[in-house]
Amino acid sequence: MNAPLATPRHLESYVCGRWVRGSGPGIPLLDASTGAVVALIDASGLDHAAMLDHAREKGGAALRRMTFHERALMLKAVGQALMEGKEEFYALSTATGATRSDSWIDIEGGIATLLSYASKGRRELPNARLVVEGEPEALSRDGTFSGQHVLTSLEGAAIHINAFNFPCWGMLEKIAPTLLAGLPAIVKPASQTAYLTELMVRRIVETGILPDGALQLVCGSVGNLLDLVTPQDVVTFTGSAATGRRLRAHPAVIENSVRFTMEADSLNASILGPDAGPGSEEFDLFVREAAREMTAKAGQKCTAIRRLIAPRAAIDAVAKALGERLAKTVVGNPAEEATRMGPLASLGQRDEVRGCIERLRAEAEIVSGDPADPRLASGDAEAGAFLSPVLLHCAKPLSASAVHEIEAFGPVATLMPYDTIEEAAELARRGKGSLVASVFTNDGGVAREMVGALGPWHGRILIGNRLSAKSSTGHGSPLPMLVHGGPGRAGGGEELGGMRAVKHYMQRSAIQGAPWLLTEATGRWMKGAKTRDEAEHPFRKSLAELEIGDRLVTGSRTVTLADIEHFAEFTGDTFYAHMDEEAARANPFFPGRVAHGYLIVSFAAGLFVDPAPGPVLANYGVDNLRFLTPVSPGDTLQVTLVCKAIDPRATADYGEVRWDCTVTNQDAAVVAQYDVLTLVAKTRRAAAV
Ligand code: NDP
Numbered sequence: 001m002n003a004p005l006a007t008p009r010h011l012e013s014y015v016c017g018r019w020v021r022g023s024g025p026g027i028p029l030l031d032a033s034t035g036a037v038v039a040l041i042d043a044s045g046l047d048h049a050a051m052l053d054h055a056r057e058k059g060g061a062a063l064r065r066m067t068f069h070e071r072a073l074m075l076k077a078v079g080q081a082l083m084e085g086k087e088e089f090y091a092l093s094t095a096t097g098a099t100r101s102d103s104w105i106d107i108e109g110g111i112a113t114l115l116s117y118a119s120k121g122r123r124e125l126p127n128a129r130l131v132v133e134g135e136p137e138a139l140s141r142d143g144t145f146s147g148q149h150v151l152t153s154l155e156g157a158a159i160h161i162n163a164f165n166f167p168c169w170g171m172l173e174k175i176a177p178t179l180l181a182g183l184p185a186i187v188k189p190a191s192q193t194a195y196l197t198e199l200m201v202r203r204i205v206e207t208g209i210l211p212d213g214a215l216q217l218v219c220g221s222v223g224n225l226l227d228l229v230t231p232q233d234v235v236t237f238t239g240s241a242a243t244g245r246r247l248r249a250h251p252a253v254i255e256n257s258v259r260f261t262m263e264a265d266s267l268n269a270s271i272l273g274p275d276a277g278p279g280s281e282e283f284d285l286f287v288r289e290a291a292r293e294m295t296a297k298a299g300q301k302c303t304a305i306r307r308l309i310a311p312r313a314a315i316d317a318v319a320k321a322l323g324e325r326l327a328k329t330v331v332g333n334p335a336e337e338a339t340r341m342g343p344l345a346s347l348g349q350r351d352e353v354r355g356c357i358e359r360l361r362a363e364a365e366i367v368s369g370d371p372a373d374p375r376l377a378s379g380d381a382e383a384g385a386f387l388s389p390v391l392l393h394c395a396k397p398l399s400a401s402a403v404h405e406i407e408a409f410g411p412v413a414t415l416m417p418y419d420t421i422e423e424a425a426e427l428a429r430r431g432k433g434s435l436v437a438s439v440f441t442n443d444g445g446v447a448r449e450m451v452g453a454l455g456p457w458h459g460r461i462l463i464g465n466r467l468s469a470k471s472s473t474g475h476g477s478p479l480p481m482l483v484h485g486g487p488g489r490a491g492g493g494e495e496l497g498g499m500r501a502v503k504h505y506m507q508r509s510a511i512q513g514a515p516w517l518l519t520e521a522t523g524r525w526m527k528g529a530k531t532r533d534e535a536e537h538p539f540r541k542s543l544a545e546l547e548i549g550d551r552l553v554t555g556s557r558t559v560t561l562a563d564i565e566h567f568a569e570f571t572g573d574t575f576y577a578h579m580d581e582e583a584a585r586a587n588p589f590f591p592g593r594v595a596h597g598y599l600i601v602s603f604a605a606g607l608f609v610d611p612a613p614g615p616v617l618a619n620y621g622v623d624n625l626r627f628l629t630p631v632s633p634g635d636t637l638q639v640t641l642v643c644k645a646i647d648p649r650a651t652a653d654y655g656e657v658r659w660d661c662t663v664t665n666q667d668a669a670v671v672a673q674y675d676v677l678t679l680v681a682k683t684r685r686a687a688a689v
Pocket of ligand 1: 162241264301
């Protein structure tokens with residue numbers, strides 16, 4: 001059964017903390033399979049200026065008061081609540097034409113993206129409101145003037161204009177980095193499937209987890225919203241290239257240099273390697289992936305494969321194997337269990353796709369499927385936007401243009417032959433910039449050549465082979481930790497990619513000044529800034545007692561030849577530079593036998609630790625370790641340890657302390673430089689000592 005909706009509901013927009021119905025009669029939104037009215041949509045009469053003010057002044061201000069970890073925990077709580085109520089979304093998703101597995105991508109894929117940002121935010125961002133990016137740059141010889149990049153939250157609002165094909169994922173993948181960055185969001189889903197986004201936003205609002213103004217929703221036209229954008233706002237768009245181009249050129253967007261991210265049509269290619277002939281595992285994977293990409297979401301995925309590029313000798317075998325697979329696809333109402341592919345989102349969308357197929361036929365012939373399949377256009381199915389998968393073959397793709405330009409946003413792909421690997425890459429490039437390309441090969445040389453040739457034109461490249469066959473996430477799946485977006489025709493935007501997406505909603509500034517002032521401003525110690533030496537060892541201090549700049553200058557220790565030999569025997573590291581005087585001298589880096597780097601690090605720890613139980617709970621690693629000056633027998637080591645950053649964990653009774661660790665020799669030359677990472681109890685009581 002499709003979701004029973006006796007009387008179609010008027011969708012509402014969520015505006016300034018209230019659910020509001022548009023003032024017009026509403027445009028009916030139809031079930032993609034049955035044609036029944038699911039809901040009415042209209043957003044006329046909304047006060048867009050008030051929405052933006054509410055977002056900026058209420059939502060943004062509240063979000064900016066929170067730390068990254070607090071925002072991340074907020075996302076986690078929202079994600080968990082949505083996951084608990086997911087079945088309700090599945091039930092309604094059927095009306096969009098999505099099968100259970102299509103809906104899984106949209107609903108659980110979207111929630112998983114939210115949860116992934118919640119987790120990465122706590123692991124990769126500090127429990128603070130400002131991101132210190134990269135290392136400081138020394139800008140003067142005497143160490144009195146330095147530079148540092150920082151990121152702060154924008155003070156505007158993000159307007160997300162989304163596509164119809166992923167009403168849940170499309171919203172969640174964008175609001176996750178937005179909210180984590182401290183920016184409120186106004187979401188405008190595509191009308192066709194907005195009822196599902198509306199339901200999800202209702203459930204999010206009901207949790208009461210997000211601060212007022214952090215999330216608003218427009219169901220219907222955005223009216224004059226874009227006229228009102230300011231330099232602190234961000235606009236993202238997913239949809240057709242034509243609309244995207246129009247919005248990107250909106251006068252207020254240009255006038256205010258508003259960040260505009262566009263993700264549009266993409267003629268994604270999948271290439272069968274020259275090594276992967278019929279009978280090989282890669283050949284089978286290529287065919288399976290092509291069938292999956294053509295039929296998942298009825299091909300209405302921005303990342304779906306539109307062009308299949310195969311060695312000329314394998315073309316007939318691909319056409320046969322893929323045609324047989326596609327012919328077995330059961331097309332129908334996704335509410336029925338046997339259905340493997342649902343309808344397109346609307347009858348209008350089907351007309352659009354059929355039109356595209358007609359235009360493609362000027363350069364390619366249909367080898368499988370029938371765009372006017374009579375079984376899909378009669379009886380009960382009449383009102384549904386059903387279309388059988390259609391595979392075309394273009395014999396001369398290098399002299400063709402439509403097959404590289406027309407995106408039939410449905411279960412349609414064109415197969416094309418190549419003779420050389422350069423030709424395969426050239427055909428992929430004819431898409432003029434795509435979200436993703438895949439290459440199916442078990443040959444390292446082919447992989448290398450393809451990555452080099454396809455990289456400049458693609459946001460993502462998937463290499464498929466027998467080893468990753470089971471674990472691969474596939475050609476069409478954008479992942480929260482990897483970049484999604486592509487150059488040129490694909491819109492030129494970049495989304496996801498882990499913390500890259502968060503930074504997109506923040507302002508990067510280079511700050512310059514005296515190191516101690518930069519340390520005060522950023523909360524991160526840098527060389528040249530003030531230090532504080534106290535009688536008490538800093539390892540005796542809890543997180544609450546430690547201060548940035550707390551310093552320990554240790555006693556010294558002389559390294560002997562016996563130490564080096566003992567370490568070599570004990571660890572088994574008898575590398576010649578430590579054990580063979582003559583060979584070590586012949587090495588351009590060493591004056592003779594030298595101490596092991598790890599011996600230096602070990603002696604340094606021996607010099608700086610405070611052995612008794614205390615607030616320091618664990619050493620969990622070092623960052624950026626470099627050995628800068630060789631240590632010869634007879635050299636004397638000393639360590640300077642400075643508290644560089646203190647990052648309390650939001651949900652634990654400990655936090656991370658980063659120590660700047662400099663090991664010097666008797667001539668004050670730096671022997672080793674690194675950051676030591678420790679976990680320290682927030683209070684002495686929490687340390688239980
Ligand atoms: P559109 O570009 O028309 O719509 C995309 C989004 O933009 C929708 O939310 C739409 O809202 C909104 N929109 C449209 N006009 C304006 C405007 N003037 N001001 C502000 N917002 C606007 O694409 P469709 O959804 O109609 O899809 C058409 C084609 O786009 C597909 O056939 C396919 O080729 C391509 N497409 C590509 C996608 C991708 O990810 N690469 C995804 C979806 C579609 P509303 O729905 O209310 O009009």
